[in-house]
Amino acid sequence: MTAACGRIPKNSRMQKCGSTDNILYVENRNIAYCFIQKISSTFWKRILQIAGGGLVGNITDPNAINPQSAQRQAGYIRLTKHSWRAVGNMFPDLSSFMFVRNPYTRLFSAWYDKMYSPNPLFWKQLGKRATENDENAQCYPKVGFGEMVDFVTDTLLDGRCLDGHFSTYTQHCRPCDLPYNYIATYEHIKDDTEFLVDKLNLTEVVKIDNFESGANDDAIVAAASWVFSQRTLIENCGVKFPCALYKVWHWLTGRGVISKLSLFPFDISEEIPKYITKTVFIELLKKAAENVGSYEKNQNRNEAFAQAMSLLTNNQFAKIRSAYSLDFHIFGYDTDPPKYANYRNMHFDYFPQC
Numbered sequence: 001m002t003a004a005c006g007r008i009p010k011n012s013r014m015q016k017c018g019s020t021d022n023i024l025y026v027e028n029r030n031i032a033y034c035f036i037q038k039i040s041s042t043f044w045k046r047i048l049q050i051a052g053g054g055l056v057g058n059i060t061d062p063n064a065i066n067p068q069s070a071q072r073q074a075g076y077i078r079l080t081k082h083s084w085r086a087v088g089n090m091f092p093d094l095s096s097f098m099f100v101r102n103p104y105t106r107l108f109s110a111w112y113d114k115m116y117s118p119n120p121l122f123w124k125q126l127g128k129r130a131t132e133n134d135e136n137a138q139c140y141p142k143v144g145f146g147e148m149v150d151f152v153t154d155t156l157l158d159g160r161c162l163d164g165h166f167s168t169y170t171q172h173c174r175p176c177d178l179p180y181n182y183i184a185t186y187e188h189i190k191d192d193t194e195f196l197v198d199k200l201n202l203t204e205v206v207k208i209d210n211f212e213s214g215a216n217d218d219a220i221v222a223a224a225s226w227v228f229s230q231r232t233l234i235e236n237c238g239v240k241f242p243c244a245l246y247k248v249w250h251w252l253t254g255r256g257v258i259s260k261l262s263l264f265p266f267d268i269s270e271e272i273p274k275y276i277t278k279t280v281f282i283e284l285l286k287k288a289a290e291n292v293g294s295y296e297k298n299q300n301r302n303e304a305f306a307q308a309m310s311l312l313t314n315n316q317f318a319k320i321r322s323a324y325s326l327d328f329h330i331f332g333y334d335t336d337p338p339k340y341a342n343y344r345n346m347h348f349d350y351f352p353q354c
Contacts, residue, residue, distance in 0.1 A: 005176035017161035017171040034098040034173035060207040063214030067222035101186035103324040110165040117251040120233040139237030153319035228278040243354040254304030254350040256297030262288035304350040306340035
């Protein structure tokens with residue numbers, strides 16, 4: 001890591017992108033965590049809520065905190081008002097950590113979550129910037145993975161800043177300037193989380209009952225709650241609600257949460273029955289998630305990733321390697337994408353439009 005950081009001129013390390021708002025600080029435990037979107041950041045915010053005593057009641061399992069409450073700043077503070085230099089002065093006395101992930105899988109995950117799955121905010125903001133379609137449209141709900149890759153990499157290579165879901169780790173958390181005690185990886189999320197809970201002396205207050213099933217239930221509840229809360233904005237973007245639910249269904253399939261053998265239970269050309277509430281939709285999703293084992297979960301994820309990678313050109317792969325060059329080298333990731341060709345499923349579409 002030191003050698004890779006040495007490639008950055010010292011006078012340009014403190015770049016304009018990235019914010020100390022990304023550093024979460026638990027004062028009573030002297031813990032600092034730099035969160036990066038799409039790398040289990042919501043889960044770790046819950047852990048910090050518990051660690052900092054910011055919750056009412058004796059909650060010890062992060063999975064017991066609902067998705068809405070997980071985003072509430074409680075038990076920790078953001079170091080927004082601190083300069084990067086001030087944060088750097090604090091770090092030697094803190095237990096500090098961050099998580100990283102293969103840039104290819106994070107880029108795909110961010111597109112799948114924010115552009116394919118219903119998200120009117122991203123459809124309006126990033127979608128408008130990423131597509132060259134109708135300039136008069138208010139929303140852009142059909143931005144393809146290739147279009148997003150072009151926009152993100154061109155923006156980074158031009159030296160411009162991006163939303164935290166797409167920024168580089170080097171910009172986001174400044175690992176070449178801040179002496180993190182631990183750098184964990186998403187690829188070993190369970191083991192690394194258990195390791196950190198122990199090293200941060202949190203084993204007495206944080207009890208994770210079932211890491212995998214808890215994550216699945218959380219994904220279902222969060223997805224259903226979000227799409228129903230955004231219904232009006234989604235429909236204002238010209239996307240019918242049956243289509244929005246259809247996309248959520250396929251997004252959870254590609255994440256390995258529900259089985260691809262479980263067919264979407266509605267006709268997307270007709271209105272959703274009035275009795276289909278958020279609660280009912282959650283139950284339908286949980287039914288589709290029953291008996292999905294680790295093999296099928298990983299298979300679905302690999303197939304969805306393979307489908308996305310198969311959409312890219314050699315030039316787009318080259319731009320990813322260049323735009324995220326430091327992230328690849330600093331954290332030891334191969335600049336070629338994870339092997340995906342053998343996982344391409346030509347009989348199932350993980351990104352259908354409607």
